Amino acid sequence: MSKTIAFFPEAAYGPALNSVGIAQACQTLGYRCVFLTDPGMSGLYSGYGFEEYPVNMSAPMPADEMARYWSDFINSHLPNFRKSPIEQLDNYIKECWAAIVETSQWAQKELPALLKQLKPDLICVDNVILFPAIKQYSKAQGKPWVRIISCSENEIEDPDIPPHLSGMAQDDKDGHARFRAAFHQAIKEVHAGFNDFLIRCGERPYPLGTFFEDSPWMNLLLYPDPVRFNRRHPLDSGRFHYLQGCVRKEAPYAIPKFPVNHDKPLIYVSFGSLGCGDTDLIKRLIQVLSSLPYRVLVNVGDYLDAYSQLPNNVLIDQWFPQPSVIAQADLVIHHGGNNSFTECLYFGKPAIIMPYAWDGHDNAMRVQETGHGLRLDRYDWTASQLAANIAHCCTDAKIRQRLQQTSHHMQARPGPLEAAHILDKILQNTEKENHENARY
Known part of the structure; x- marks a missing residue:
């Protein structure tokens, strides 16, 4: 036995x-x-x-x-x-x-x-x-x-x-x-x-x-x-x-077809199973992202009914097989939970961490200190600041090189x-x- x-x-x-x-x-x-x-x-x-x-x-x-x-x-x-x-x-x-x-x-x-x-x-x-x-x-x-x-x-x-x-x-x-x-x-x-x-x-x-x-x-x-x-x-x-x-190990995930921005970078937004209740923040993010040249997937947990009309470049769901999604994303905006933090590093994806509590604060500081992404206050930001941070994470050569090295190290073990x-x-x-x- x-x-x-x-x-x-x-x-x-x-x-x-x-x-x-x-x-x-x-x-x-x-x-x-x-x-x-x-x-x-x-x-x-x-x-x-x-x-x-x-x-x-x-x-x-x-x-x-x-x-x-x-x-x-x-x-x-x-x-x-x-x-x-x-x-x-x-x-x-x-x-x-x-x-x-x-x-x-x-x-x-x-x-x-x-x-x-x-x-x-x-x-x-x-x-x-x-x-x-x-x-x-x-x-x-x-x-x-x-x-x-x-x-x-x-x-x-x-x-x-x-x-x-x-x-x-x-x-x-x-x-x-x-x-x-x-x-x-x-x-x-x-x-x-x-x-x-x-x-x-x-x-x-x-x-x-x-x-x-x-x-x-x-x-x-x-x-x-x-x-x-x-x-x-x-x-x-x-x-x-x-x-x-x-x-x-998660089931494979096929990125849905978006009505617009077909060839643009993919952003995944998730504040974890417990952070989805902050619907005002998520709606604000969606509004800003709707005007930017990206495709966006947003995890909204049990709050699907809180969202009615969505922009054409944004799709929401109450759950995603996250490792399968992050592997295909170009950038992740998350709360700093350890899974999201380490999965981004594992797949070599830059992150903007907007923490609200617990070790999310620690991981947000650490992602910036070690050059793997940026830390952004959860509420005190402007649309132009968010857009600039996203562009920086998606294009900065030093962040990309650091992430590539870290991903290679982690996937080898x-x-x-x-x-x-x-x-x-x-x-x-x-x-x-x-x-x-x-x-x-």
Whole structure:
């Protein structure tokens, strides 16, 4: 019987689809891959052919409310997304961490029994918070667990790199200190409550600002080498591995025929599954793009009904097989989510990142710092500025050369396959150790 790898991504499409890519590669090595999932994500993994097992990570609610939980949360904070990252700490960030802590507390009610039922040989968790049940299962059964860091690399702290969620430049050391102090002040009560929960579960409390820990087996970062930060303390290569992105396999996508601009560059616009609720911004973008010499595809999520008349050079849909689209695009305008960020790099496509929250701020700064695209304020821009930025990204020789080099580097080391071989080695070593221990 093949060994079982259980994937437990957070309830967001970015981490979920990264894990799908790794699971697809693990399947080719003969492993049974299953997904533990928030009920609001039910159907996503089975759509790729994987078994799903629900874990309630919030109070049970009707299926339609569950599916909208995080979208509604994001939409309630739209006014806060006009603020700077440090100004978001006392509102969006604090409330987001409070909600995330609740997911860990709710999961502890069902996760221990589910792990006992499934008996996975390895657990891969892609989240920003510890689930005590995973550590406890690992310790009791002698099974390894692996942490996947699908957000920005700075989720793993270092004194010489910008704090996670800050969107600051690498050299802004004074700004780093201000942000860290403000972050600790904003989340101290939430963090204290989380530490109380850890103690009740028999786990040690974490230092202020820390909600997760490194895996003693392996920690997979999805940040590719060409955009890595310069750390004061390089991560131990025995326990940390930089994947070169993690682009999943998707169905091919044929670019539709547009009534106009048949031979013009193709722009893909997507603010992720949670960012589509900002319909005013998307409508403004469409209006400006309608007057420019491009073809445009726009991901509008569950908000198709919000758009009536569209210009002839713009087509919308509620979902696109994004890797297949980006591979054919000339430019991508996105929110800075890690999937969009690394997929653009993988296919060598310039990006204009208009962040609104979380690590989108970090990725927006990083795409500009490393010469792979441009960062643009989400709301404070003019039509002429947008047009100039698009033209620059599509024609600048230095950006094109840098992207070509990065794409070649990443495609020579496919992240999902590399991750699968790392997990395979961990399982083989664990089996060997268990066999040797049984002899004595």
